[in-house]
Amino acid sequence: MKALNTIFLILVLQFNLIGQNVEVKSFVDKSEIFTNEVITFTITSNADCDIYTPNFGGLKMIGQPFRSSSSMTLEVNGRVIQQSKPSLIYQFVAPKAGTYTISAIRLLCKGKEYKTKPIKVTVKSIPQSQKVTIPKNNSDFFIKMNASKTSVFQGESFVLSLKVYSLNQPENFDNLELGTSKGLIRNNLNPDQRNLNFTIEFIQGKKYYTTVINSELCFAQNTGKIEISPALVSAVFSRGFFQKSRKEANSNALTIAVKPRKEAAPENDNGLVGTFSLSAATEKFVYSVGEAIDLQIKISGNGNLNTFDTPNLQVHENFEVFDPEVTDSLKYDVDGITGNISYNFVIIPKAAGQYKIPPISFSYFDLDSESYQSKSTDTIFLKIKEGQANINPESGVNSASSGAENSLSDIRYSESFSDQELNHNSFIIKKIWFYLLIVILVFMVWFFINQHVKNQTDSHQLKNSIKVSRKESLLRLKTAKRLANEQQNKDAITELSIALKSFIKQKNNLSNYDMSSHQIVEFYTKKYWSQADLALLQNIWSQIDMFQYAPISSNKLDDLIKNTELLIDKIDQTE
Amino acid sequence: MKAFYLFIALLFCNFSFSSDSRKTEADSAYLAGDYSYSLKLYSQLLNEYPHSALLYFKLGNTYFKNNERGKAIWAYYRAKKLAPNHEDINYNLNYVLNLSEIEIESQIFDFSNRITKFLYGRGTNFWAYLTLIFTFIGTLFFYLFKTIKGKNKQRIFLVVSICSALVFIISFSLAILHYRYINTLDQGIIIENAVEVKTAPSDNETTRIELSEGMKFKLKEKQNDWFRIELGQGEGWIKKSSALLF
Numbered sequence: 001m002k003a004l005n006t007i008f009l010i011l012v013l014q015f016n017l018i019g020q021n022v023e024v025k026s027f028v029d030k031s032e033i034f035t036n037e038v039i040t041f042t043i044t045s046n047a048d049c050d051i052y053t054p055n056f057g058g059l060k061m062i063g064q065p066f067r068s069s070s071s072m073t074l075e076v077n078g079r080v081i082q083q084s085k086p087s088l089i090y091q092f093v094a095p096k097a098g099t100y101t102i103s104a105i106r107l108l109c110k111g112k113e114y115k116t117k118p119i120k121v122t123v124k125s126i127p128q129s130q131k132v133t134i135p136k137n138n139s140d141f142f143i144k145m146n147a148s149k150t151s152v153f154q155g156e157s158f159v160l161s162l163k164v165y166s167l168n169q170p171e172n173f174d175n176l177e178l179g180t181s182k183g184l185i186r187n188n189l190n191p192d193q194r195n196l197n198f199t200i201e202f203i204q205g206k207k208y209y210t211t212v213i214n215s216e217l218c219f220a221q222n223t224g225k226i227e228i229s230p231a232l233v234s235a236v237f238s239r240g241f242f243q244k245s246r247k248e249a250n251s252n253a254l255t256i257a258v259k260p261r262k263e264a265a266p267e268n269d270n271g272l273v274g275t276f277s278l279s280a281a282t283e284k285f286v287y288s289v290g291e292a293i294d295l296q297i298k299i300s301g302n303g304n305l306n307t308f309d310t311p312n313l314q315v316h317e318n319f320e321v322f323d324p325e326v327t328d329s330l331k332y333d334v335d336g337i338t339g340n341i342s343y344n345f346v347i348i349p350k351a352a353g354q355y356k357i358p359p360i361s362f363s364y365f366d367l368d369s370e371s372y373q374s375k376s377t378d379t380i381f382l383k384i385k386e387g388q389a390n391i392n393p394e395s396g397v398n399s400a401s402s403g404a405e406n407s408l409s410d411i412r413y414s415e416s417f418s419d420q421e422l423n424h425n426s427f428i429i430k431k432i433w434f435y436l437l438i439v440i441l442v443f444m445v446w447f448f449i450n451q452h453v454k455n456q457t458d459s460h461q462l463k464n465s466i467k468v469s470r471k472e473s474l475l476r477l478k479t480a481k482r483l484a485n486e487q488q489n490k491d492a493i494t495e496l497s498i499a500l501k502s503f504i505k506q507k508n509n510l511s512n513y514d515m516s517s518h519q520i521v522e523f524y525t526k527k528y529w530s531q532a533d534l535a536l537l538q539n540i541w542s543q544i545d546m547f548q549y550a551p552i553s554s555n556k557l558d559d560l561i562k563n564t565e566l567l568i569d570k571i572d573q574t575e
Numbered sequence: 576m577k578a579f580y581l582f583i584a585l586l587f588c589n590f591s592f593s594s595d596s597r598k599t600e601a602d603s604a605y606l607a608g609d610y611s612y613s614l615k616l617y618s619q620l621l622n623e624y625p626h627s628a629l630l631y632f633k634l635g636n637t638y639f640k641n642n643e644r645g646k647a648i649w650a651y652y653r654a655k656k657l658a659p660n661h662e663d664i665n666y667n668l669n670y671v672l673n674l675s676e677i678e679i680e681s682q683i684f685d686f687s688n689r690i691t692k693f694l695y696g697r698g699t700n701f702w703a704y705l706t707l708i709f710t711f712i713g714t715l716f717f718y719l720f721k722t723i724k725g726k727n728k729q730r731i732f733l734v735v736s737i738c739s740a741l742v743f744i745i746s747f748s749l750a751i752l753h754y755r756y757i758n759t760l761d762q763g764i765i766i767e768n769a770v771e772v773k774t775a776p777s778d779n780e781t782t783r784i785e786l787s788e789g790m791k792f793k794l795k796e797k798q799n800d801w802f803r804i805e806l807g808q809g810e811g812w813i814k815k816s817s818a819l820l821f
Contacts, residue, residue: 285603
């Protein structure tokens, strides 16, 4: 549709913005929604624009679009400019699941057309478990308690949320009593939540203001069924300026089935469920007696990390072990607890010798494989030399040497190898790609040379055919001269015509359609012929054409033959 | 062209030794004096990286610390074969040979050593990469020779492409020779003390000479559990288990 349907004259710039670039933009607040969930589509520009009728690809518009504007003040070269950036905002819902495309929006700004990018919106059906049915007795204000999973393994995390549905937007909530439960560790995901953002949802054709009032990350501790009793929420609504009303609603109750783990728990099971890794490290391998060794044991991953017990460090009796300093970096969110916990042990060797810190291991229940997995640290080897560090005489340091020390100065223990030397562990001449690369290079050259030779051959053939044509036309000129001497003027003119025209045709590779006097003159004009030469060409051409049907005197014919000869020379010299 | 770029990328991609935690563990075990564990780890790593001079060098150090001088000398020789110019490898090899009172290779072999160092001391894939580079140069100049006009230019392009072809042949041959040199086990080291050299491959044969741990020999033939070796002017048979080849 080419007709311009102006919907709005949207933007008015407050001050002169000459030379400013026009920017148009469109975007949606969510690219993935559920059916009947409201999506907001915004078009912004910084110039005075008209909008062509947009195509929303089947999304259903709620109400009329509305305008909003943001403004800012700029100082350019000492001049204060106030710039406003108005927006046009639409709200939609998708009645069915699928992919919808809001096509590119066309805007006419300052006489020039601009286009935004098309936007795709994916609409999914609401899962059966999350489908909301409106209670019959309390349809204008009700609460729904949802669990992200209703069947979990012992220790597995899930999210419990409370969602409020209200026909009128509540002013605030003055009471929230969460339902009680046994055998469930509950962590509030937004303990500091103050402001609630309402969104609009359409349920069974009715427009509801909804908000998630509370979310908790839960871990089931016992197997069996866990009952979560209904929560109570009371909300305050304003009626006019002074009047306020209060409404209360109870949520539904929930039952969570907690499955036992399929295998018997190993001895070193900490009750962890999720995916984890474990590492242990010291800063170096060689220490002196009395020197503090920092041993860091770190567990990281995703799951109920907070239940991990302090690792049981078993070291030789010649080490004094202090309680670890525990630091953690844990994030609680809907995916569980993610992050790491570090246990920093300080151990002090009391005697020289060579020691091992044996691996530390633990088991956890892996949800992907639904089985127990075990993680261990590497063995750490430590060499303790005779005391150079300050030794505390009260710490009971044993100065006896193990006697196992060999001097390292005899042979060289080199780390001076370059990475290249280290990496020389495979011969590329044993690799197929090595030969393939050579073959490809040779093939490419063969191919390009072939192409070149072919091109050369084509131009060579063309040159030869021009040569032959030149010879032919010279022969025809001779014949024309002979015929002129024999007074056969008409035949001479015919020979002359063939000599000239066939040479022009061959030389320039022209078709019969291009062989009119006008086109040939035009052709040689493009070849930068002088006006005199062009006039000669035109003159000879017209004389040949004319005297094929009219008598010609011998003198005139001789002149014509001479001129044609000159013209053919000229044509031959032209590239 | 895409395939060409892919191969160029492959050519220059880093065939890196992944930061294997076993290497760190082996190093720390060595430093802590747990040589048997360190040997176990280095041997495992060598199965995966059989042409790493560094690993053979470290294996040699560990054998030496573990008082297995014959094996240490063998590991150093193996490392030297892979990286003949490396100073530390040569130093440690000479150190252990001195300590074992084994004569260090005489100056007669100096010239062949220099040749070996020159030809094979530039890295495992030096000649292979040179082959690829000169394939590229040779084909490029041959293409220019065939396509660009001008006798002088053509002459230069032809000379360069012929020279590149020669370098290609030489470097490719050397790459193959280098590969064969590394993978041909034609020498060995005695790893046990007082190994008897028999006149024939049998325990009942007479003993010609006794060899001490760390001595080097040339392998002439393999037969069941026996090696026919050449040592100095003489020849004889030793048991396979008493030597390691490199």
